[in-house]
Amino acid sequence: MEQVNPTRMEMIRKRAQIKLAEQGRDLLREKMDALIQEFFRIMESVSDSRERLERIADSAYRSLLIAQAVDDPVTLKSASFATKRHIALDIRGKNVMGVPVPIIERERFSLTVMDRGYSPIGVSGRIDEATEKFESEIDLIIALAETETALRRLGEEIQMNRRRVNALEQVLIPELKRQAKYIKITIEEREREDLYRLKKVKRILQKKRSAQPAE
Amino acid sequence: MDYGYINARIRGMHSRLFDRKAYDALIIRQDIPSIITELEKTPYKKEIEEANILYSGITAIEYALRKNLVNTYRKILGLVQGELAEKYIVIFLNRWDVQNIKTILRGKKIHASQDEIKECLIPAGELDEATLNELLKQPDVRAVVDLLATWEQPYALPLTDYIDEYSENRDLVILEYALDKYYYQKALEAAKGKSTEEKIVRRLIRREIDANNIKSVIRIINDNVDWDDAKNLFLEGGLRIDLERFEKMIESGNLESALKYLDGTPYYFLSYLPPEALASGRISVFEKELDSYIISNNTGTFRLDPLSIGVIIGYIWAKYSEIINIRIIARCKHAGVSDEDLEAELIHV
Incomplete structure (x- = not known):
């Protein structure tokens, strides 16, 4: 146990510390509840999006396979030269219960047949279909990047909060209570000693007084 | 002959x-x-x-x-x-030239390496490997067009007409549209006579133009493209799909109604596809049907007059x-x- 001064002042300080620690624990618990609620809300949408992503990815790879099989991979590569471009993303942040989460601003990546950079007359619809599905996949991946990052950060914050609550609940508050109890016991012990000492002194004095001859 | x-x-x-x-x-x-x-x-x-x-x-x-x-x-x-048939066979093989030129232009636009572009070339047309290699050595899109013009290649014509517009917008689609339209225009021009050979060739080309226009309609409807942009995709010279029908199909707004306009044409089978195929709007489903129809018709020319161009064309498509x-x-x-x-x-x- 930490060295503590068993004084009344220390006792008052420890009690104040216990009260503060318990308030902190309750606040952290409330925050954790709110974070968990938010976490599950986002997780629901993430798992929906994940399933959708898997479905789109399967379908995109199937379309790619057919396009490669029918149109030859070199024709696909040629079309890909025309569609090569960068994805511009604007990433900002927002606060969810004090947790910074990203907001990814993007224009829809999916394009129409007129904007893909090649003449649709010479490129088969199979290639277009594969392109379209991969564009949708990219859109979904970007959306997922936003929600999954938010989810990860919320998860980390929940874990950190839980560690804090546990530390308060299982280490700090019991320790403070032990210290307060120790101070209380020590003070009471000291009071009893003082009382006993006073009684003893009183008895000695009484004895002395009764032993003295009456004047 | x-x-x-x-x-x-x-x-x-x-x-x-x-x-x-x-x-x-x-x-x-x-x-x-x-x-x-x-x-x-x-x-x-x-x-x-x-x-x-x-x-x-x-x-x-x-x-x-x-x-x-x-x-x-x-x-x-x-x-x-050296035979008369060469003129007609070249029409069918020229599509590879158009594809190769497009690939080179696309590659040059994004500064892809020569090897990377070369991998994507299929020298099955009139432009042989040596010619394509020379085009590959050019530094940019304009130089490729200039070299084609210097060699007096027919494909230089549409490209030189639109190269300035391309330079302003940096949009390769302008050159690609020009090449596609020129290819079909040149093909119809080469087969405009009244001989049996030319009739066979012309019919095949016009049917292919129809198929391309129908594919364009499906894509335009799926992507809700404006008529102003959509009309650029129309290829003239088709057998049954003229600009009026093309516009009506697009303006009908949905695939089911658009395909109804094909009733009474050889392409009516598209509107009788299973409802789930129609509902999905997947271009590949329609394209597969159309391609099968075109290939089946074109390979069928093999069984026409045994002493006509049909045998060669039929074989080209069957091999493909x-x-x-x-x-x-x-x-x-x-x-x-x-x-x-x-x-x-x-x-x-």
Whole structure:
């Protein structure tokens, strides 16, 4: 146990510390509840999006396979030269219960047949279909990047909060209570000693007084 | 012109095309090495052996198929060289030239390396490998167009007309549209006469233009493209789809109503596809039906007059569909697609 001064002042300080620690624990618990609620809300949408992503990815790879099989991979590569471009993303942040989460601003990546950079007359619809599905996949991946990052950060914050609550609940508050109890016991012990000492002194004095001859 | 000798040679080549039994022999193979072994027993032997030295697996098969296509088309060009038929055969092979020029322009626009662009070229048309290599050495899009113009290549005409517009917008679609439209315009021009040959060729081209216009309509409706942009995709010269029908189909707003406009045309079968195909709006479903129709019609010319251009054209298309089917089998086996699904993807077997 930490060295503590068993004084009344220390006792008052420890009690104040216990009260503060318990308030902190309750606040952290409330925050954790709110974070968990938010976490599950986002997780629901993430798992929906994940399933959708898997479905789109399967379908995109199937379309790619057919396009490669029918149109030859070199024709696909040629079309890909025309569609090569960068994805511009604007990433900002927002606060969810004090947790910074990203907001990814993007224009829809999916394009129409007129904007893909090649003449649709010479490129088969199979290639277009594969392109379209991969564009949708990219859109979904970007959306997922936003929600999954938010989810990860919320998860980390929940874990950190839980560690804090546990530390308060299982280490700090019991320790403070032990210290307060120790101070209380020590003070009471000291009071009893003082009382006993006073009684003893009183008895000695009484004895002395009764032993003295009456004047 | 005497088609006797040429058509006899072509019929000989046609007899070596894959029949149902040959496809089945490929389909029952479980993996790529055994498909390669099977192909070594076919007329693809020479190209497969060459490809096996350079590549392995599916890449080797695809390389061999491309090489075989190029060799076959070059052989046909050699057979008809100097004959009247050359003019018509060139029309069908020119699509590879258009594709190759587009690939070079696309590659040059994004500054892809020469090797990277070269990988994507299929010198099955009039522009041979040496010519394409020279084009590849050019530093940018304008230099490619200038070189084509210097060589007085016909494709330089539409490109020089639109190169300034391209320079302003940096949008390659302008040049690609020009090339596509020029290709069909040139093809119709070459086959505008009244001879039986020209009638056969013209009919095939016009049918292909129709198919392209129908495919464009489906894409335009799926993507809700404005009429102002959409009309750029219209190809003139089709058999049954003129600008008026094209516009009506687009303005109908949905696929089901648009396809109703095909009733009474040879393409009516598209509006009778299963409802789920219509509802999905998947272009590949419609495209497969249209491609099958076109390939079936074009390969059918083989059975027309045995002393006409039809035999050669029929063979060119039959060879093309054979190569597509072998590639489908190889790719599907590579990806572990079931035999049932693989069979469904085959085109006009």
